[in-house]
Amino acid sequence: MAETSHKQPVEAWITGIGLATSLAEGLDAHWDALAERRVNVDTTGFAPYIVHPLAPLSFDKQIPKKGDQRQMEAWQRIGTYAAGLALDSAGIKGNTEILSRTDMIVAAGGGERDLSVDSAVLNSEAHGDTPPGALNERLMNDLRPTLFLAQLSNLLAGNIAIVHGVTGSSRTFMGEEEAGVDAARIALARIAAGQSDIALIGAAQNGERKDLLMLYEFGDFNLKHNHAPVFSRGPKGGFALGSGAAFLVIESKAHAQARGAKPYARLSNVVADMSRRRAPGDVTASMDKLWTQLGPLHDNAAIITGATGAEPATAEEAAFLRAHGAHPIRATGTAFGHVMEAQFPLGIALAALALSRGALFPANDPSGLEIETSTAPDQIVVVGAGHWRGEGMALVEAIR
Structure with missing residues (x-):
């Protein structure tokens, strides 16, 4: 009697x-x-809102052509820059053979707007003296084609392809934080199934945008007046947008x-849900x-959470975390702010970095949820x- 063969999923x-x-x-x-518990916030530039501004970057190092930089909005420059760092880190920057079959999955928002044009249109409408069709005419005449392209979500992937030559399949997911989850989930599923050998995934955000702050203020999501660690923001809460x-x-x-590539860590599982x-x-x-779908977890497993600070979601997540308080917890939102689509990829990146360094970075929240540990985790759950x-x-998971 012939044995039935069961193909094992490919390790990622x-x-x-x-x-x-x-x-x-x-990375260094x-x-x-993180070791110094550093936090970079701007409490005055967008007052009363709190923003985590981008650290100084020399975009020329990863986007050498000024023309490429000019046709991108800030969120695309930031993302294209970080994508170049990832390719450098993996040792495939400039390797045409590998890049030509590297799949790309990007999580993206809706792009940026031209505030001066928007303001002019709104001011005209407010005066009540605009003729019929004026709105369409202003938008057609005032918006540059390059600006319109900068507002397309899939242009981050397009710019990465142009600048870095990543020309395998390309997917762009929208859907705020969950888009970042699905970018990782789909990449892992494709690799595990043998449909993809190598993938570049990630996301970017420019949080220093008045239009974005206005959008989230309509939902009362913004953190105002004073910065506080994610789990110490009280019942009203709110997130501080980060770049x-x-x-x-x-x-x-x-x-x-x-x-001959050296791994930082293994991505073993990604699971997603959308409760009502x-x-x-x-x-x-x-x-x-x-949590029950992740697989066997060790006693020394740690947790890195992308908790936003917005309520009531953060309070409900905190209830879950308290039930697993034996595992050391770290919240990325305290130091980095909330980078929306990039929050989950950021958590995975920090988990892989911590596992590769054989340590968990220090706690940075006095609420009691984050506890210090000297034990090196060999598993980190990103939530x-x-x-x-x-x-x-x-x-x-760590690779020993």
Whole structure:
């Protein structure tokens, strides 16, 4: 009797990490900033709102052509820069053969707007003396074609392809925090199924935008007046938008070994849910369910959360975290702000970095949820509950 063969899923390694945030650029600088519990916030430039501004970058280092830089808005420059760092980190920058088959999955928002044009249109409408059709005429005549292109979500992936030559398949997901979860989930699923050998995933945000602050103020999501750690913001809460980008190179173990690449960590599982959020406790229940789907977890596993600070989602996530308080917890929102689509990739990047360094970075929240530990984790669970919709988790494991 012939035996039935069962093909094992392909193991996925994280071989490249690109970080450009409000704290720093690059892995060593980020590790030092986290060790020092550094926080970079602007409390006056967009008062009463709190913003984590981008650390100084020399965009020429990753985007050498000024023409390429000029046709991008800030969020695209930040993302293209971090993508270049990830490719450098993985050792595939400029490798045409590998880049030509590197798949790309980007999580993106709706792009940026021209505030001067928007303001002029709104002022004209407010005066009540605009003829019929004036709005369409102003938008057609005042907006540059390059600006319109900068507002397209898939242009971040397009610019990465142009600047860095990543020309495999390309996907752009929208959907705020959950888009970042799905970028990782789909990349892992494709690699595990043998449909992809190597992928570049990530997201970027320019949080220093008045239009974005206005958008989230309509939902009363913004943190105002004073910065506080994510779990110390009280019942009203709110998030402080951050500028930054996180990109990862993920590839099959066999592909990485064949080219002699050294992994930072293994991406073992990514799970996602979207609870109805109609009754108190829905988010907590969703996260309880996801936790059981991750696979066996060790006693020394740590948790990195992208908790936003916005309520009631953060309070419900905190209830879940307290139930797992034996595991050391770290919240990225305190130091980095909320980078929306990039929050989950940022968590995976920091998890892989911590595992590769054999340590967890220090606690930075006095609420009691974050506790110090001297134990080196060999697993880190990345968790996140979107400020409005969506929950996700990833299991990142050390490779010894």
